[in-house]
Amino acid sequence: MITLIQALLNGLSLGSIYALIALGYTMVYGIAKMLNFAHGDVIMVGAYAVITSVVQAKMPGVLGVVVSIAICALLGVTIEFLAYRPLRKAASLTVLITAIGVSYLLQNVAQLIYGTEQKAFPELFDSIPTLTLGEVSIEGSLLLTLGLTAVIMAALTLFINYTRVGKAMRAVSEDKEAAELMGISVNRTITVTFAIGSVLAAVASVFYGASYTYIRPTTGAMPGIKAFTAAVFGGIGSIPGAMLGGILLGVIEQMSKTYISTKWSDAIVFGVLVLVLVIKPTGLLGKKISEKV
Amino acid sequence: MLQVNNINVFYGKIHALKDVSLNVNQGEIVALIGANGAGKSTTLKTISGMLRSRTGDITFMDESISHIDPYKLISRGLAHVPEGRRVFLQMTVQENLEMGAYTCKDHTKEGLEDVYNRFPRLLHRKNQIAGTLSGGEQQMLAMGRALMGQPKLLMLDEPSMGLAPILVQFIFDMILELKSAGATILLVEQNAEMALKIADRAYVMESGRIVLSGTGEELANSDAIKKAYLGG
Known part of the structure; x- marks a missing residue:
């Protein structure tokens, strides 16, 4: 029982991380269709930015976290502006290959x-005390x-559903041309999306x-790739889908590690996706979109 | 108010608009009629910047809009209700209308009142997802959404498409009502008979060219038009 609770909590925590990343994939896909x-x-x-600002500076x-957030937001917006914006009318395969190229570029730099x-x-978090409930620590x-992810998700949901910019994002995701006729700048909306995803x-x-305590390029x-899987799992383009997909993926992965096999956990995760x-x-929450002619 | 001078538009190698020129004066209803594929919608799309002309110029309120970003047009007073209505199907009726006032959000409250007055059916359905509306209601929503942006010129692309006759009549009555309230309207229609009835002036398009123009009455009585569009 204690093992189960512990595995569940670890799974939720891992899943929250996947969910945060999956939101970036799904929002960009929903709005820029890439x-x-x-x-x-x-x-x-982002992780290197924390290392440089906290360990070296x-x-x-x-403050290190704030620096990391600012650098990532700037990076996301710059990538969109330099690499993807010129390809707005290009074939989706071209954009996909460019994205892979940007990925290698970042790793190599x-x-x-x-x-x-x-x-x-x-x-960073060692000063936060460990909570012990009976035998579960x-x-x-x-x-x-867990707490911060829950707050972020709630805030994002409110933002998308009730703010003017959030509604404009939904409008662009549904029909770019019609959104432009309303006076919404599609380019600016895509920039905002990349900024949010990168934050x-x-x-x-x-x-x-x-x-994971160690970072490499x-x-x-x-x-x-796991978060992308989570986004597809939940229904790509759907924000609640990315949240649900990420958390489920984390829990399934952790449960497989605890009860079945560490080596097989990834295979099990992707098997469930298939x-x-x-x-x-x-x-899970994806909508069927009928192409209009 | 709107001058289109000598525009030529291509889809790849297809020459879709050939030397099209037209103008719309303040307070007029101008109809653009013609068969399927004649270039009517292409003309509207070029005016609102979704397509670009290789030649000529488009001016609106004495300023050239040929190279302006499409999203800036509504704040200059040019609204376009596209073919097929294109309401945001997954958003509520009220959210759709709010998007219409995106560039003038201070006007949202009065705008909503005005639109709900004109189209009471939208008020009843304001929290409904637009995808659940009937075709006629979606057309009302598309028109209402365009009106939210306080346009000086309203371009309507096939507002009667796919609607029952009673709704077509309602939409055309609404267009006349908007005119009497001071709006200027450029109307694209396949329903030539109805369009000519309410239009002050009209242009007839055929395979990418404007082949005839005149007052609504003149064209409605012209033999060529009768033969081609009005069934003899």
């Missing part, structure tokens, strides 16, 4: 700056991950770094 495969590497950049941890050796991620960083990735990078690849897509091709 798969931004460089999104995972933004996490890596000796900033306090909170990180390698030039930080080398191929892994770097230790600063222990919950690390402070885990609680913080979420930066937050995810802090939690990811805190739980290819760090972003695995959480990136199963879901066979039964419901649009993902």
Whole structure:
């Protein structure tokens, strides 16, 4: 029982990280109709930004996180502006290959700056006490991950549903031309989307770094691909879908590690994805979109 | 108010608009009629910047709009209700209308009152998702949404498409009502008979060219038009 609760909590925490990253994939897909495969590497950049500002520049941890968020937001917007905006009318395959190119570019630049050796991620959350309930002990960083992710998701949902910019994002995601006729700048909306997605990735990078403790230039690849899987799992383009998909994926992965096999956990995760897509091709919460002629 | 001078538009190698010129004066209803594929919608799309002309110029309120970003047109007073209505199907009626006032959000409250007055059916359905509306209601929503932006010129692309005759009559009555309230309207229609009845002036398009123009009455009585569009 204690093992189950512990595994469940760890799974939720891992799932929250996936969900934060998956939101970036799904929002960009929903609005710009592209798969931004460089999104995972933004996490890596965010983690290095924390290392540089906290370990090397000796900033306090909170400030380091703020720096990381700012750098990631800037990076996301710059990538969109330089790499994707010129391809707005290009074939989707061209954009996809460009995204993969940006991903390699980021990894290689990180390698030039930080080398191929892994770097230790600063222990930001060690001052938060561990919560002990009977025999279950919950690390402070885990609680913080769960709590903050819940707050971020609630805030994002409110933002998308009730603010003027959030509504404009939904309008652009549904019909770009009609949105422009309303006076909504599609380019600006896409920029905002990339900024939000990258901020979420930066937050995810802090939690990811805190739980995996070491960072290398290819760090972003695995959480990136898992989060993409989570977004597809939940129904790509759907924001609640990304949240649900991310959390389920984390829980399934952790449960497989605890009860079945650490080696097989990834295979099980992707197996479940295949199963879901066979039964419901649009993902758990995805909507069926009929192409209009 | 709106001058289109000599525009030529291509879809790849297809020459879709050939030397099209037209103008719309303040307070007029101008109809653009013609068969399927004649270039009517293409003309509207070029005016609102979704397509670009290789030649000529488009001016609105004495300023050139040929190279302006499409999203800036509504704040200059040019609204376009596209073919097929294009309401945001997954948003509520009220959210759709709010999007219409995106560039003038201070006007949202009065705008909503005005639109709900004109189209009481929308008021009853204001919290409904637009995808659940009937075709006629979606057309009302599309028109209402355009009116939210306080346009000086309203371009309507096939507002009667796919509607029952009683609704077509309602939409045309609404267009006349808007005119008497001071609006200027450029109307694209396949229903030539109805369009000519309410239009002050009209242009007839055929395979990318304007082949005839005149007052609504003149064209309605012209033999060529009768033969081609009004069934003899």
